[in-house]
Amino acid sequence: MPRFHAIPAPVETLWGPPQQTEQILPGIWEVRTASHGGFVLSAERQDAMPEALRLSSISYEEDVDWSLVILGFEDEYRASGRRAATLLADNARSSVKAWHPDRYAAFTGEAVPASESPVLRRRAAYRQLIGQYIVCSASGDWADWVPEGKVGVVARRLESVDALGHPRLTGEAIQGLVDKGAYDSSRDVNGFDAIGAVRIDGDAPATKEIVL
Structure with missing residues (x-):
């Protein structure tokens, strides 16, 4: 396993000045700022990141x-003796699989x-819906332009x-407008035609249907 060098804590990050810092492995700093946080890598660590997992930034x-960083140095992190290292490494693997599936497949071959x-x-x-209108916002019948029992949708x-x-x-x-029972906000995407939405004139009363 290559030896990496410890580096001083960063004094500025992509997310602003650090309020808390901890070097979890030599050359890998965990930082927290007033707004956000994450890992900041040394140039040495960034160069050693597996190509499939490496971002263009050190942040x-x-x-x-x-999770890309933990997976990239998984064996070293598991052997680090840090509290809950095994659990965090397992979570990192699951996170990369879920949110960076192409990178995960390229790195692991799975x-x-x-x-x-x-x-x-x-x-x-x-x-499946490229070229079609999809819902980008929806309003219940509490909105003054949506009749009772309907959902008003805006689509592009x-x-x-x-x-x-x-x-x-x-x-x-x-x-x-679409019947309330036909619109499901938990779907990954609601196609305008697929849910049976009827187009209306945005400047007209919401009950007015436009024949296309």
């Missing part, structure tokens, strides 16, 4: 990207089933979806 934020990755499920759902055309399952929307928004 790996605390929500998801931290295919990630869609059932284990929200990113893969969302990406597949969006790809789906142009593409990126590797992380984020949609790219294009064109002007349209409005529509």
Whole structure:
């Protein structure tokens, strides 16, 4: 296992000045700021990150990207003697699989089933609707433009979806109404036509249907 050098704590980070710092392994600092945090790597550590897991920046934020670092140096971290190191390493592996499935597959050689990755499920759902209108916001019948028993939706055309399952929307928004039982906010994506939404004129009363 290569030997890495300890470095001084960073005095500035991508997320602002650190309020708390801890070097969890030589050359890997965990930092917390007033707004966010994550891992900051030395140049030596960044160069040693496996290519499939390495980001372009030395900053790996605390929500998801931290797990890339732990997985990249998994054996060293598990052997570090740190409290709960085994649990955190297991969590890191699961997190990379869920939120960076392409990187996980490239690094481990293991295919990630869609059932284990929200990113893969969302990406597949969006790809089926490219070129169609998808719902980007919804209002219940508490809104003054939505009749009782309906959900008012605003939709835009789906142009593409990126590797992380984020949609790219294009064109002007349209409005529509759909029966309350047909709209499910827990779906990865609601297609405007798929849920049976009826387009309305945004400047007209919400009960007015527009024949297309």
